[in-house]
Amino acid sequence: MVSLFIKSLNLGLGEFWKVATSPIALSAYNVTFLTALIAAVINGVMGTILAWILVRYDFPGRKLVDALIDIPFALPTSVAGLVLTTIYSPNGWLGQLFAPFGIKIAYTRLGVFVAMLFISLPFVVRTLQPVLGELEPEVEEAAASLGANNGQIFWRVIFPPLLPPILTGVALGFSRAVGEFGSIVIIASNMPFVDLIAPVLVFQKLEQYDYTGATIIGTILLLTSLFFLLIINLLQQWGRRYAN
Amino acid sequence: MPTKRKSVTSKWLLIFVGLSYLFLILLLPAINVFYEAFHGGIAKFLESFKDADLIQAIILTVTVALIAVPLNTIFGLCAAWVLARNRFPGRALFLSILDLPFSVSPIVVGLMLVLLYGRNGWFGPILEQADIKIIFALPGIVLATAFVTMPFVAREVIPVLEEMGSQQEESARILGANDWQIFWRIIVPNIRLALIYGVLLTNARAMGEFGAVAVVSGSILGQTATLPIYVEQAYKDYHTQSAFAAAVILALLGVFTLIIKEFLERKGQLHSHSNRTNY
Numbered sequence: 001m002v003s004l005f006i007k008s009l010n011l012g013l014g015e016f017w018k019v020a021t022s023p024i025a026l027s028a029y030n031v032t033f034l035t036a037l038i039a040a041v042i043n044g045v046m047g048t049i050l051a052w053i054l055v056r057y058d059f060p061g062r063k064l065v066d067a068l069i070d071i072p073f074a075l076p077t078s079v080a081g082l083v084l085t086t087i088y089s090p091n092g093w094l095g096q097l098f099a100p101f102g103i104k105i106a107y108t109r110l111g112v113f114v115a116m117l118f119i120s121l122p123f124v125v126r127t128l129q130p131v132l133g134e135l136e137p138e139v140e141e142a143a144a145s146l147g148a149n150n151g152q153i154f155w156r157v158i159f160p161p162l163l164p165p166i167l168t169g170v171a172l173g174f175s176r177a178v179g180e181f182g183s184i185v186i187i188a189s190n191m192p193f194v195d196l197i198a199p200v201l202v203f204q205k206l207e208q209y210d211y212t213g214a215t216i217i218g219t220i221l222l223l224t225s226l227f228f229l230l231i232i233n234l235l236q237q238w239g240r241r242y243a244n
Numbered sequence: 245m246p247t248k249r250k251s252v253t254s255k256w257l258l259i260f261v262g263l264s265y266l267f268l269i270l271l272l273p274a275i276n277v278f279y280e281a282f283h284g285g286i287a288k289f290l291e292s293f294k295d296a297d298l299i300q301a302i303i304l305t306v307t308v309a310l311i312a313v314p315l316n317t318i319f320g321l322c323a324a325w326v327l328a329r330n331r332f333p334g335r336a337l338f339l340s341i342l343d344l345p346f347s348v349s350p351i352v353v354g355l356m357l358v359l360l361y362g363r364n365g366w367f368g369p370i371l372e373q374a375d376i377k378i379i380f381a382l383p384g385i386v387l388a389t390a391f392v393t394m395p396f397v398a399r400e401v402i403p404v405l406e407e408m409g410s411q412q413e414e415s416a417r418i419l420g421a422n423d424w425q426i427f428w429r430i431i432v433p434n435i436r437l438a439l440i441y442g443v444l445l446t447n448a449r450a451m452g453e454f455g456a457v458a459v460v461s462g463s464i465l466g467q468t469a470t471l472p473i474y475v476e477q478a479y480k481d482y483h484t485q486s487a488f489a490a491a492v493i494l495a496l497l498g499v500f501t502l503i504i505k506e507f508l509e510r511k512g513q514l515h516s517h518s519n520r521t522n523y
Contacts, residue, residue, distance in 0.1 A: 004352070004355065004356050004359060046261075046262070046265045049258055049261060049262045049265075050262045050265070050266065052258065052262075053255075053258050053259050053262045053263075057255055057258075057259060059259055063506075065263065065266065067502055067505075067506050068266065068270060068271060068274075069266075069270075070502055070505070071270045071271075071273075071274050071498070071502075072270065074448060074498030074499070074501050074502050075273075075274065075277075075452075075494070075495060075498045076451070076452025076453070076454060076471075076472045076475075076494045076498070077452070077454045077455070077472070078452075078454040078472040078473070078475045078476045078491075079277060079452075079472070079475060079491040079494050079495055079498075080273065081476070082277075082475055082476075082479055082487055082488070082491050083273040083274075083276045083277050083280070083491070084273055085479075086276060086280060087272060087273055087276050093272060093276065094268070094272065114269075117269055118269055118270065118273065121266075121269055121270060175347050176347075178349070179347070179348065179349030179350065179351070179352070180349075181349060181350055181351045181454070181455035181458075182350075182454035182455050182458075182472065182476075185476070186476055186479065199349045199350075199351040199352075199455070200351075202349075202351050202352070202355060203351055203455075203458070203459060206354075206355065206358065206459060211358075211359070211362075211364060214355055215355065215359065218351070218352045218355040218356075221348075221349050221351075221352050222348060222349075222352050225347045225348050225349065225352075226347075228347065229340060229343065229344070229347050232347075233340065
């Protein structure tokens with residue numbers, strides 16, 4: 001890590017800035033960060049629903065569903081890329097449902113999106129489950145008996161303590177999606193200005209022996225993940241305040 | 245009670261929405277691996293294993309795991325013990341650094357190794373003189389794998405060590421046990437399940453790592469391609485059947501890991517869901 005920073009410091013600020021904000025890099029950040037953000041937010045909502053039904057409701061197969069949440073952790077990323085590309089290609093299981101409408105998913109930015117959706121799904125569920133498990137239904141019953149309606153109970157009683165773990169999960173999922181390489185390099189066409197993400201850009205620059213370019217984009221990625229590590233730590237501290 | 249009926253409806257509605265999403269996003273891809281590998285019949289599946297490159301990839305993957313996993317098990321145990329038993333300035337920083345491999349892109353990990361050990365890297369000239377090849381060779385793959393799998397054992401063991409406290413260790417010491425005896429008779433039995441799970445996670449990630457290995461290995465089929473890289477290369481070369489045959493091996497490893505996790509959690513000593521989000 002030290003070597004990465006020193007190497008980029010040696011380049012001088014002017015050179016660094018020029019490569020870091022070149023059009024191809026800017027478009028790669030756009031594809032990476034914006035797509036990851038959308039995927040992380042959607043998983044924030046769906047993850048909350050999943051955590052809720054897993055903790056609060058009993059239904060057949062609940063234990064199995066709970067175990068399935070970990071699939072993206074257990075499946076190597078290149079395998080994920082391979083199956084997602086197969087499923088979402090125009091004659092794949094899901095791709096053929098979209099093909100008649102002229103929507104292509106594999107080899108487009110939508111492919112990047114579904115891969116990010118896949119790999120960032122477990123984070124919100126796993127951060128939320130323990131907090132939700134400790135929440136006492138008595139408090140909700142007390143609120144109800146004091147005359148609160150369902151909307152009030154949810155927004156005033158249930159939601160506030162859940163917000164820190166939800167945001168922590170979204171941040172974890174986002175930073176995982178931003179760094180993802182294996183599944184996306186397979187499902188995307190990796191064309192500059194179309195669906196090229198920043199980690200693939202670093203990889204391509206390395207393949208072309210452009211070590212300077214790779215170092216600069218890599219430094220940007222590293223700084224982003226350090227920044228998000230800080231955010232996640234702060235969110236966890238905020239969550240701990242609720243726990244006490 | 246109208247509210248009661250309403251809450252039952254919303255319960256099943258939420259379950260329906262949640263499970264449909266899970267099915268579409270997670271379960272369908274997982275089923276697809278096995279479908280694609282086996283729908284042409286077992287014979288066709290087995291035929292893929294005649295490919296020497298695939299066999300080489302399996303051997304390389306196992307070799308890398310055999311080196312990286314024990315290394316990180318020992319490191320993880322030491323780090324966990326130091327972090328759980330001592331309070332020292334910079335402990336929080338140490339904990340954050342331990343988590344770095346989870347949050348840094350694997351591509352950046354590979355890049356850092358190339359900058360250090362590559363031909364133009366810091367140690368490049370020294371290594372070239374000594375005729376040691378790290379990048380595009382086995383040592384580079386092992387280094388990359390060791391880096392990305394570093395935190396798993398420590399992360400699993402720390403909470404258990406913290407919960408068990410140091411009383412038993414101190415009593416044993418007063419009764420005259422030496423460090424070795426304390427480790428094997430007191431610590432290992434207590435952390436057993438967490439340790440097994442940590443090692444399993446380390447192994448799963450070690451065998452499945454793609455990004456960091458892709459950067460440092462050069463992805464040469466038959467030489468430096470591990471199983472996950474073989475999957476990608478075979479798919480790119482339109483050997484779809486071989487790609488899925490290799491993918492099934494990796495998927496089975498994943499299924500095995502998840503089953504053991506369930507089993508350990510039911511035995512109860514594993515901290516269910518604690519720190520389980522940091523992958």
